[in-house]
Amino acid sequence: MVASASQPVIELRGVTLSFGGETLLKNVNLAVKPGESYVLIGPSGQGKTSVLKLLAGLLQPTSGNVFVEGKTWISLSRKEREKLTRRMGMLFQKNALFDSLTVADNVAFPLREVGNATDAEADEAIKHYLEAVGLYHAKDLFPDEISGGMQKRLGIARALALKPEIVFYDDPTAGLDPITSRRIVTLIKSLQKRMKTTVVAVTNDMNRAYQLADRIGMVIDGELIDCGSMLETKTHPDARVQQFIHGSLRGPLTEAEA
Numbered sequence: 001m002v003a004s005a006s007q008p009v010i011e012l013r014g015v016t017l018s019f020g021g022e023t024l025l026k027n028v029n030l031a032v033k034p035g036e037s038y039v040l041i042g043p044s045g046q047g048k049t050s051v052l053k054l055l056a057g058l059l060q061p062t063s064g065n066v067f068v069e070g071k072t073w074i075s076l077s078r079k080e081r082e083k084l085t086r087r088m089g090m091l092f093q094k095n096a097l098f099d100s101l102t103v104a105d106n107v108a109f110p111l112r113e114v115g116n117a118t119d120a121e122a123d124e125a126i127k128h129y130l131e132a133v134g135l136y137h138a139k140d141l142f143p144d145e146i147s148g149g150m151q152k153r154l155g156i157a158r159a160l161a162l163k164p165e166i167v168f169y170d171d172p173t174a175g176l177d178p179i180t181s182r183r184i185v186t187l188i189k190s191l192q193k194r195m196k197t198t199v200v201a202v203t204n205d206m207n208r209a210y211q212l213a214d215r216i217g218m219v220i221d222g223e224l225i226d227c228g229s230m231l232e233t234k235t236h237p238d239a240r241v242q243q244f245i246h247g248s249l250r251g252p253l254t255e256a257e258a
Helices: 048-055 078-085 103-113 119-132 148-160 178-195 206-212 230-234 239-245
Strands: 010-019 022-032 037-041 063-068 088-091 166-170 198-202 215-220 223-228
Touching: 010 048, 022 048, 022 223, 037 048, 037 206, 048 166, 048 198, 088 148, 103 119, 103 148, 119 148, 148 166, 148 178, 178 198, 178 206, 215 239, 223 230, 223 239, 230 239
Parallel strands: 037 198, 037 215, 088 166, 166 198
Antiparallel strands: 010 022, 010 063, 215 223
16 A cells, blocks of 8 residues: 555545444544554543554444545455455454464464465565564464563564554554553554554553554544543543543533532
């Protein structure tokens, strides 16, 4: 995929998403530029991961459109969709590692199954990406033999194995201590800069959101509020944004609190 600096690499236009008659997202608009790091925040259960999955083509909107470089997901042929998804990587919240495969084989899996890599190509990629996340020394271990932070780094290595141009991270620091969380986000930023990728991430940790984001969006009440940069988010006029970032989202501010 090649996008101009002025053209969004991925975009939601007027997207509504409903399940079982209940509307989760309504009239959501979002445009992410090439090379940008866009972070979604918001209360649990409000639809942050659903936005991520819509962008990645894993969910189809009830109405509205998802565009990738000006083309809608639904307009693409099956072959075009498969080609496009190979240019995307995703780190799922639970890492989605294969317990029965070693660290090395977890990275090799997409290379062999999707990328049709030879053994020599897979071995080279395994070494490259495991060294990038500091795990080559653990290549022969199994996921349950490494720490939670190491599992997260392994998930990142596997998400990057096919050299994606867009990478989706679903809560990449969930369950990790603050020091490990900071290191994981530092790693994500370093790899993004090195590989020149576009990043869309979900997190509820405002410190990590500020660390990772060029721009922040908040998903709440079926809406996506484009909060802007870290400074713009901290000074955003919407009370829901202020309540969330200060850890007190429980409904509208009372007159006494305002």
